Amino acid sequence: MTGFSYPREVIKDLIEGKLPWFETKSIISGYKDEDRFDKYIEILQEKVPWQEKILLPLTDELYVVEKGVDRVVKCSCGHEFGDYRQNWKLKALIHVQDSKEEIEELYPYPGAPDPEYCEIREYYCPGCQSQIAVETVPFGYPMVFDFLPDIDSFYAEWLGKPLAAKKEFKDLTCEFIRQNWRK
């Protein structure tokens, strides 16, 4: 439905989980509002304590923001994780739940994951110590790069608003490791 829209306050309450369920349900069942992304960004931009322009929310705490000609991942607390094309987890704090006690705290019944086979990795923001991601993966699996957005295609082809400084759609994670971690 062309031009369908919800009031800004409704979207704000929806994002924050404050919208009454019957209204939420009607949004789920109804037409999707076409201006959602613009309102979403506007609302999120007001919530964060920093000025950089949000290009894309990545998680409930992380954003891809415009920083000069660069695009970096930034936490709502302001901590920065570098270029959005490298996995932000490279610059996070990591804790692996590898003791029986820790795992049984989460999984107190028979059949808890076996730490020799399974790593439960918690990733924290060094700035605000928020737990931004948890990975439950086989032992030794590389850090999971959950999502590499194709931001230029998104803005140019889907939103019709091309961004000025185009970036190659390329995973730079291993390049970062090669340059910084390999001895």
Next chain:
Amino acid sequence: MEEKAVKKGIGWGGKTLKEMLEKKERLYNQTGSYYGLKQLPLAAADPLKLELFGTRLLSAIIAGREATRMISASPQIREIAELAVALYTPEGDCILQSTGIIIHIPLIGQVIEWMIQANYEEEGINDGDCFTCNDCAIAGMHTADVYDIQPIFWEGQLIGWVGTVIMEAEVGALLPGCMPPGATDRFVDGLKFIAEKSGAKDKFFKSFERKIRYGVRTPDVFLLNRKGSLAADIAVRQQMRKIIGEFGIDYYMAAIRELIELERRTQLERVKRRTVPGRFHSPSTFEIDMQRTGAPPHHAVNRITLVPWDFHIKPDGSYFIDFDGTGSWGWHGCNCSPSALLGAVCMALTQTISYTGKSNTGTFLSVTMNAPFDTFVNPGTRNVASTNLFAWPLNGGPKFMAQQSHAFFCRGYVEEVRCANTSVSGGAPGGLTGKDHYGRDYSFLSTEPAGALGGGAFAIRDGVISEGIWQPDTDMGNVEIWELMLPTLWLGRRLLPDSCGHGKYRSGYSLISTFMIYKTPVLAIQSGASSQTDKIYPNMGMFGGYSGPSSFMKLLVNTNSKHLIEGRKPLAHGIDRPGVSDLEQNIRGKLTVETKNLPWFEDITKDGDMLQCFYGGTGGGFGDPIKRDPALAKKDLDNGLLTIERCRSIYCIEARYDAKNEEWVIDNNKTNELREQRRKERLKKGIPADQWWQKRRQNIVEGRMPPLIRKMYNESLSKGKRWPGEFRDFWGLPQDFIFKEG
């Protein structure tokens, strides 16, 4: 003089079905549009008429499905609706589908296409014929799901097909039940119907009925299900004729093509309007313990298989799923197949983005996949068993839904975001065999978990309790009906405290059922057939939330329950908190705890023994648990879903119990202190990622991990093309690196 083709086909316009199929494929390949439709004249001229037409078709399909439910004998059909009905074009493309086990919808179409390619037309396809198929070498998710398909004719020309799928609880395999774990090749995994003509003039052949009567252990249920299925097909076919009479055959033939092309375009547009393009990645694993299933020794191999996959949302709105790096297939019934993957895509898309009731082949045309041959997702032989092809799609596949949810989140459609959950019958009696409570030879399974699993958390609220993602209108069924079919008495159905995927928003809770084995002298029990997540949990949480727990079963034999009943003493009904189980506390007996799926319990049960099943596969949590609203935690405390110990340790929320008012009261000050303290702890125990990388890299170089994991990686490193390079690159390993085994 030019010779004209004299052969007249049964298809539309006198064409053969093969000609029609070839034409349809050629037009799509040439134009990229379904049936080469660049214009949609019916939609343009009168969109409301087309809408009305589509709605009439859909209501006919749904009515057919409901008729089946009323006729079928099995509680799986009547109670939890393990069936679905769909309408197809002459070439086998889905036009519209009912709700139900929609994972099969495109696969019934694949069977139709297979029949066309196999020249069934030459053998004769007539009005009133029925074709039955459950052979996954053709298409399907597992042998238990039986497709009954009928052609639809109009004035002597075949203008479409209707297909119904029903899941059977017993299929006459090597071992009882419908998913026998010890069956490793197709020749022993159940009675096969290889798209065979099973009836004519709207009646099943006597020979077909005899085959069932002598071929499965519960023939009455199987036969009544076939009749229910045929009733649905006939009901839909009759309605189609009525609709065609009203709209005209020319309109019908043009409109069904337009409905598919319209949906194809709409799906691409939906993706562009609701998601963000890019690449998602997730690994999942599949564990199988074949040594305890009674498989022949050369197939009794335990293994863990890695399925790493990339999911791409492309700028044109299409999806591409790349299974490069997937490990080897094995001689067991739980491999996947390209057909099963397509079913999983149907299940996922129809419930998450194409949910308007118009989902059809047009939806699935927008998805392409790379399922490398000779791997777990595309076995190198058709002789392997197919008892559980759906096992991985339901274990790992839901993560695909969560990845799409991630894209919804980035775009702002937070109300559509939900974490994944494995969606399987883990922890359920996957096979029951022996004698039933009527004294008859018995073989069945319980699919109660269809409505017993905790759903993944949403981005704006907690996950739902009691669902099964493979069954949109899921239901656990009435205990009283199950008790007619199973020699078990239900002593309790409860939610298991502390058993969710924790997060700012938690997953739903899964149920635990407690049974007393009833009036049978001998009953063998196999643990749930498809949830292979024992040592390694699937990655189900989002944005800091944890994966939910897996399943378990407890069996207590040689009990004193009869004595307790006579003395009116307490029995067992559930588990009220971790470490406290009334099964162990109240009843004496020999206890076995099973966390793996597939194996049979070694002990044979009898009247008075006890069984407890936790239907794990619980969904993931969303967000950092220490950001959970204390009011939500209070609700869980008050409802007995959360213990105060885990409320403190996971959510960092303090509360005290007010005995007078019988409720929990949150201590906000202490909660703030606990949360502040947790942040400090994280700063202390969290190490910079490079330190972790150096340490773990050393583990990898030295191969310090269990042999099954080394083998798992080696299979993927040898099978893949892209993924092995990425793995080696990440860890800074030589490009020919493999783990030492042995």
